[in-house]
Amino acid sequence: MKYIDEFRDGELAKNLALSIGAEVQPGRSYSFMEFCGGHTHAISRYGLSDLLPPAVRMVHGPGCPVCVLPIGRVDMAIDLALNHGVILCTYGDTLRIPASDGLSLMKAKARGGDIRMVYSTLDALQIARDNPQREVVFFAIGFETTTPPTAVAIQQADKENLSNFSVICCHVLTPSAISNILESPEVRQWGTVPLDGFIGPAHVSTVIGSRPYEFFAEEYRKPVVIAGFEPLDVMQAILMLVRQVNEGRAEVENEFSRAVSRDGNLKAQDRVAEVFELRREFEWRGLSVVPYSALKIRRQYAAFDAERKFKLDYRSVPDNKACECGAILRGVKKPQDCKLFGTVCTPENPIGSCMVSSEGACAAHYSYGRYKDMH
Amino acid sequence: MKYIDEFRDGELAKNLALSIGAEVQPGRSYSFMEFCGGHTHAISRYGLSDLLPPAVRMVHGPGCPVCVLPIGRVDMAIDLALNHGVILCTYGDTLRIPASDGLSLMKAKARGGDIRMVYSTLDALQIARDNPQREVVFFAIGFETTTPPTAVAIQQADKENLSNFSVICCHVLTPSAISNILESPEVRQWGTVPLDGFIGPAHVSTVIGSRPYEFFAEEYRKPVVIAGFEPLDVMQAILMLVRQVNEGRAEVENEFSRAVSRDGNLKAQDRVAEVFELRREFEWRGLSVVPYSALKIRRQYAAFDAERKFKLDYRSVPDNKACECGAILRGVKKPQDCKLFGTVCTPENPIGSCMVSSEGACAAHYSYGRYKDMH
Amino acid sequence: MCLAIPVKVVEVGAGDTAIVDLGGVKKEISLALLSDVNVGDYVILHVGYALTKLDPEEAERTLALFAELNEAGTVEGTAAS
Amino acid sequence: MCLAIPVKVVEVGAGDTAIVDLGGVKKEISLALLSDVNVGDYVILHVGYALTKLDPEEAERTLALFAELNEAGTVEGTAAS
Amino acid sequence: MSEAKRGYVRPLDLKHGRVDLTHGSGGRSMVQLISELFAKHLGNEYLGQGNDGAVLPAPTLEGRAGRLVMSTDCHVVSPLFFPGGDIGCLSVHGTVNDVAVMGATPLYLAAGFVLEEGFPLADLARIVESMAHAAAEAGVPVVTGDTKVVERGKGDGVFITTTGVGILPDGLELGGARARPGDAVIISGSMGDHGVAIMSKRENLSFDAPIESDTVALNGLIAAMLATGADLRCLRDPTRGGLAATLNEIAGQSGVGVMLHEKAIPVKPVVSAACEFLGLDPLYVANEGKLIAICAPADADRLLAAMRAHPLGREASRIGEVIVDDHHFVQLTTAFGGKRIVDWLAGDQLPRIC
Amino acid sequence: MSEAKRGYVRPLDLKHGRVDLTHGSGGRSMVQLISELFAKHLGNEYLGQGNDGAVLPAPTLEGRAGRLVMSTDCHVVSPLFFPGGDIGCLSVHGTVNDVAVMGATPLYLAAGFVLEEGFPLADLARIVESMAHAAAEAGVPVVTGDTKVVERGKGDGVFITTTGVGILPDGLELGGARARPGDAVIISGSMGDHGVAIMSKRENLSFDAPIESDTVALNGLIAAMLATGADLRCLRDPTRGGLAATLNEIAGQSGVGVMLHEKAIPVKPVVSAACEFLGLDPLYVANEGKLIAICAPADADRLLAAMRAHPLGREASRIGEVIVDDHHFVQLTTAFGGKRIVDWLAGDQLPRIC
Numbered sequence A, B: 001m002k003y004i005d006e007f008r009d010g011e012l013a014k015n016l017a018l019s020i021g022a023e024v025q026p027g028r029s030y031s032f033m034e035f036c037g038g039h040t041h042a043i044s045r046y047g048l049s050d051l052l053p054p055a056v057r058m059v060h061g062p063g064c065p066v067c068v069l070p071i072g073r074v075d076m077a078i079d080l081a082l083n084h085g086v087i088l089c090t091y092g093d094t095l096r097i098p099a100s101d102g103l104s105l106m107k108a109k110a111r112g113g114d115i116r117m118v119y120s121t122l123d124a125l126q127i128a129r130d131n132p133q134r135e136v137v138f139f140a141i142g143f144e145t146t147t148p149p150t151a152v153a154i155q156q157a158d159k160e161n162l163s164n165f166s167v168i169c170c171h172v173l174t175p176s177a178i179s180n181i182l183e184s185p186e187v188r189q190w191g192t193v194p195l196d197g198f199i200g201p202a203h204v205s206t207v208i209g210s211r212p213y214e215f216f217a218e219e220y221r222k223p224v225v226i227a228g229f230e231p232l233d234v235m236q237a238i239l240m241l242v243r244q245v246n247e248g249r250a251e252v253e254n255e256f257s258r259a260v261s262r263d264g265n266l267k268a269q270d271r272v273a274e275v276f277e278l279r280r281e282f283e284w285r286g287l288s289v290v291p292y293s294a295l296k297i298r299r300q301y302a303a304f305d306a307e308r309k310f311k312l313d314y315r316s317v318p319d320n321k322a323c324e325c326g327a328i329l330r331g332v333k334k335p336q337d338c339k340l341f342g343t344v345c346t347p348e349n350p351i352g353s354c355m356v357s358s359e360g361a362c363a364a365h366y367s368y369g370r371y372k373d374m375h
Numbered sequence C, D: 001m002c003l004a005i006p007v008k009v010v011e012v013g014a015g016d017t018a019i020v021d022l023g024g025v026k027k028e029i030s031l032a033l034l035s036d037v038n039v040g041d042y043v044i045l046h047v048g049y050a051l052t053k054l055d056p057e058e059a060e061r062t063l064a065l066f067a068e069l070n071e072a073g074t075v076e077g078t079a080a081s
Numbered sequence E, F: 001m002s003e004a005k006r007g008y009v010r011p012l013d014l015k016h017g018r019v020d021l022t023h024g025s026g027g028r029s030m031v032q033l034i035s036e037l038f039a040k041h042l043g044n045e046y047l048g049q050g051n052d053g054a055v056l057p058a059p060t061l062e063g064r065a066g067r068l069v070m071s072t073d074c075h076v077v078s079p080l081f082f083p084g085g086d087i088g089c090l091s092v093h094g095t096v097n098d099v100a101v102m103g104a105t106p107l108y109l110a111a112g113f114v115l116e117e118g119f120p121l122a123d124l125a126r127i128v129e130s131m132a133h134a135a136a137e138a139g140v141p142v143v144t145g146d147t148k149v150v151e152r153g154k155g156d157g158v159f160i161t162t163t164g165v166g167i168l169p170d171g172l173e174l175g176g177a178r179a180r181p182g183d184a185v186i187i188s189g190s191m192g193d194h195g196v197a198i199m200s201k202r203e204n205l206s207f208d209a210p211i212e213s214d215t216v217a218l219n220g221l222i223a224a225m226l227a228t229g230a231d232l233r234c235l236r237d238p239t240r241g242g243l244a245a246t247l248n249e250i251a252g253q254s255g256v257g258v259m260l261h262e263k264a265i266p267v268k269p270v271v272s273a274a275c276e277f278l279g280l281d282p283l284y285v286a287n288e289g290k291l292i293a294i295c296a297p298a299d300a301d302r303l304l305a306a307m308r309a310h311p312l313g314r315e316a317s318r319i320g321e322v323i324v325d326d327h328h329f330v331q332l333t334t335a336f337g338g339k340r341i342v343d344w345l346a347g348d349q350l351p352r353i354c
């Protein structure tokens, strides 16, 4: 697979590992947050930590849309499916997120909810066309990467007058989450860790570009490297971060120059701007309520806003008290610090959302890295 | 079972058989038409012909609602189920009636029609209540016995404003059919047999009483005995008919005095009259078009008339040319006179309607009496 | 045609309904077509509706008819041949 | 997050659609978010939509970076311990 | 699964839980369902092997030579729970009986489950318990199994396919083709109980009948019958299509006719009554705990006596005889004194109004 | 049914006909379906017996003592027809393989069909023909069967449950609990072909991949492997849950760990690509014509050579070894150079976006 296999080359990995090892300064330690679950996944899936020197510590961030989706939002979707008789379309990732009353979308489906996995918003639109007598609701989750396809779908539904189609918008914003980690008042409650830099998600930046990170780099004096999701990309980003730290720089660098520009995809940004506007605040699982951290559907497209159409009220539901997802998402704790990890909380019976997506810090550690605690 | 078992007593049967044998006059033959399929069934089911003297010949009449239902009417029901998306409710008897294009309601169900067997019009009403968003059509067949329950259902739907309920009315009238056999112009086409008397259906008369038969008895000089459906009832009726013939009488006698009066059930008649009116003509399978031989729904209840509601046109469909149902229903031929009987036409693959209901002359002979032709 | 059976009314309910019994089998039916039905009555049941009451005396009378010996009562064999 | 892959455009269709290929697997995708896509281009595909084009020269450059030998290139064992 | 991994999993919620698609996915949820539900109730040394199939001792007949008998049945009964039983015990009885009527000793059962997404785990547990009880009572263990989950609307709660294996001693030949004119036709008890019990619980027929399904394993009764040494031609359980279908089948296979005597055929009054209500004939209604025996006439009385001495054959009755008939008809002399054909069922056995 | 009665019935309409409820009712329609479709294609001397089960010659091993092996699987695949196969041949292969991986020679199959009202008879005929072909190729006859029809909306076209019986010579002991540290882990070919072929035809995933299911009967390959005399510990076919689930199962049963080497695991490029599209891992994707062999290390090369000499094992590969591990983890050294756990699948294998 062109542009994939080359970036998974084990021989080059050895070379990069040597470079990193050579750059790391004796006695110094490096803590980098990979904001995005995709990087978490790559690190676990390819066993990257085995290749990194002990001085480099990778901290998993909150960049997994499934992990940060609060219970109350899943409850909304379940309510629509079970009590409003809608066809609820959703990406496969959300099906197992634990919600209230021991339910999940998968279990709500077993209880009779008409819940259908889709691969794309295009599929959800098609379901709406095919079922004119039914209400079809798309449960939209995701960061900036996944938002433009939702915008396209809403505009297309508008164009076609697909009045039975609507969207529960749960799209969230990467920069707000990073700010929150660095400065929100909750940091005091959860504590904080010294982070020496960030790996920024390449796919978010294909849309928003690298520019939005320039603020952090300057304001908080943290280096940021936007990196692809193949293992060599991640290693190269780490090498670039180590170099910035060593050199005292705090810049935005772009490892994924093959597809990320400073400005991103302006067409996609336009469509998002046409359909969505900032929410005043949004609850993130683990991060609590974060101001201006998510999008909502503009009044102009209100007819496609399931929250308005079905008069859904958001009800915040507290996480399980023992769950340390909040601290883990902020990088303050590790999965194995949670008392429930691997005993009560497992991928089959996730308690917190970090155990749901294979990109979640807890799930990734359970599925790919658990042996390290054991041996 | 009280009032059932006593009327199936084999010892009394022997006695009655002796009586009939004793009454039958040497050299004379007696042809009686049992109008009703119920009697046909009893004769076959209990092996009555083995108990009758050879001089008594029983001729099967057209009194089986399934057998006389023309293909075009079943086509209507199938059309509603397959092309109008209705829930079609029907008595179990109609499911296997052959219709156009090799279909039947059973096969239309296999092709996706939502066709549900009901035991009573009450069940059809309940299905309409339970599915307010669906059109529910009851496929109403039957003679005078079965008509009042349909009337009740329509009035009940009216009372409850069950606007998704309607009826395809195929209710037909016994006296018209008998008149037709005795005098219609088609008699010439089909030929006729000398009938010495009729056994009248008891259950029809629980509703309409015995009075409507007085006309025939007088007009055509044919004795009529209204009889129950247990085998002893049938034998007793035969005895009574033999006696009338012997004595040159042509009266209406009532063997089923335990439940039939001269006037019948006036309340039931009233409800029928409120809801239904005479059709100018109706096609009977085998009898062709018979004037004033069926009922239609009055204008007052037009909202519950599926023919009006769905703008259904009746399209007459000719029977298979080789099928002798017409002649058999008139008593001119016997099932075994039909070339298709037992070879191409069997209860699994009925060609004509007489092979569908186990009360049909062909089916009864196939299932219960076939061995007599073989041995 | 018109499968109908005599059943015994064992309970008269609200809204023109009754519970009937036949040989231990119970079923709810409609009395919409018949008035003055009482527990203990036998009615003729068709497609869930009572069509008429059954008159026990007439039933006895009919049964008695069946048992009437014909004149040739002692002659055998003519009937069942 | 945001599973996305580089795929090759093998056909540009009507209505903002294209057929893409990855290792012999073909799929129809939407080009609603991207202009000027031509057959032969590589695009980054996410949930059925092309998000951006991939620049082959930049990809080569990045790959070249990986291969750059560090100064301690001949020293073994520090990295993989 | 080893203890080390089992510790991670919370127990199945057998009270409120439902089958979902993960229970059929080949992952830990499936393993859990199998271990906490199926293995728990049905467990035995063979089922516990945990491999792709069960390794079983080769059947022996105390030195006599024998053959294998194998039979399979899919069980799709609705409702799943009915008076006198449920799909669980039914699926054991049905296959044990099919093996036993071949003259074989049923030894092992395999069970395959197709579960519908949404099916309550509590109901599933009841069904599996009932299977376990039936298997234990019949003395035939469930040695291997399989579970699949289908999406809601693509199944009907649960379907169970059971397959039985048994051993048949050489020299014992039973089969539908072996009936000869003159043979006695015997049934082990009343006809139609199962079918009527099921219909009494069908939503759309709502009637109330004090009748239970006769579902039961007949291998004990059959062993007692074989022990008489009577010259048996054929045993068969009259399930779908009832006595009528089964005898027509045998008549066709053997190229003979059958003459039955209605008076000799036991039918419970309540079954007769339910059939009157619905316009059905009890001879076509299914049984799940009865058998038909075709036997040399000289041995019929001895066989009948042995059957009546067994709790499951108390009402056994000689109901007719095999006759010569080129058309292979099953006929019946009615209680009323006439004769008629008891033909194959045409179409489905549906309640009628006329 | 005798000729006398058969004459009455018009042949099944295999072109336009559909399954309806009468085909499951125990009457003549059912008999017709069985004789004109099932018996016609699958027919053999055992299936033709027409009794409640099949009487089968007792398995022999040329004088050696042996044990029975029995295995059952329900097949509910969707779509029913997929590149490289269909539910018919799959249901034969699946059970033949489950018996064969026990080390047994598969001898007999039973097949139970649950048909949904409305299913086209033409499709059913294709499926049964395909079963017949698969059974003939594997040399394992379908000796007994059953058919039930469920109402539209209570099934999914057709489900097929097959049960296999085989004979296992005494002395040959294979099983998931017999892996020992040091043993070699071998697979017979590429992983994930079946699952990807199926997914490529799922409506909601519409992608187009030039890949066929690997569905095939492995008894021939296994016979060749056994003939080497290699010290085999365990054979298993990595079906649902793929290589990952199967090895986790074995690790748990044997109380060992497994270390795999990603580079040695053959995965077809198109399978890798499809998995990239869907966010899946090929190690969790189902196979229907591959096996895992755990073998004493000394014999691994010999075994591998024999496998590669067989048409179904040409791409056989030694992919890892059994290790000591109290946690019974399956681990993988990645092609990239790191190490990770290959855990049980959690939940269902669902396409992901993140």
Ligand code: SF4
Binding pocket: A322, A323, A324, A325, A328, A335, A338, A339, A340, A341, A342, A345, A346, A350, A351, A352, A353, A354, A355, A362
């Ligand atoms: S292991 Fe589970 S409960 Fe603990 S932090 Fe992770 S998700 Fe929350």
Ligand code: SF4
Binding pocket: B322, B323, B324, B325, B328, B335, B338, B339, B340, B341, B342, B345, B346, B350, B351, B352, B353, B354, B355, B362
């Ligand atoms: S046998 Fe069939 S075709 Fe012939 S008259 Fe009877 S119903 Fe008609």
Ligand SMILES: [Mg+2]
Binding pocket: E052, F097, F098, F236, F237, F238, F239
């Ligand atoms: Mg297997």
Ligand SMILES: [Mg+2]
Binding pocket: E071, E072, E073, E098, F052, F053, F145, F146
């Ligand atoms: Mg069987």
Ligand SMILES: [Mg+2]
Binding pocket: E073, E094, E095, E098, E239
């Ligand atoms: Mg059976």
Ligand SMILES: [Mg+2]
Binding pocket: E145, E146, E147, F072, F073, F074
């Ligand atoms: Mg299995």
Ligand SMILES: [Mg+2]
Binding pocket: E152, E153, E154, E155, E156, E157, F153, F154
């Ligand atoms: Mg269902």
Ligand SMILES: [Mg+2]
Binding pocket: E097, E098, E236, E237, E238, E239, F052
């Ligand atoms: Mg049987």
Ligand SMILES: [Mg+2]
Binding pocket: E052, E053, E145, E146, F071, F072, F073, F098
């Ligand atoms: Mg199996």
Ligand SMILES: [Mg+2]
Binding pocket: F073, F094, F095, F098, F239
């Ligand atoms: Mg298997």
Ligand SMILES: [Mg+2]
Binding pocket: E072, E073, E074, F145, F146, F147
């Ligand atoms: Mg069977």
Ligand SMILES: [Mg+2]
Binding pocket: E153, E154, F116, F152, F153, F154, F155, F156, F157
């Ligand atoms: Mg379906």
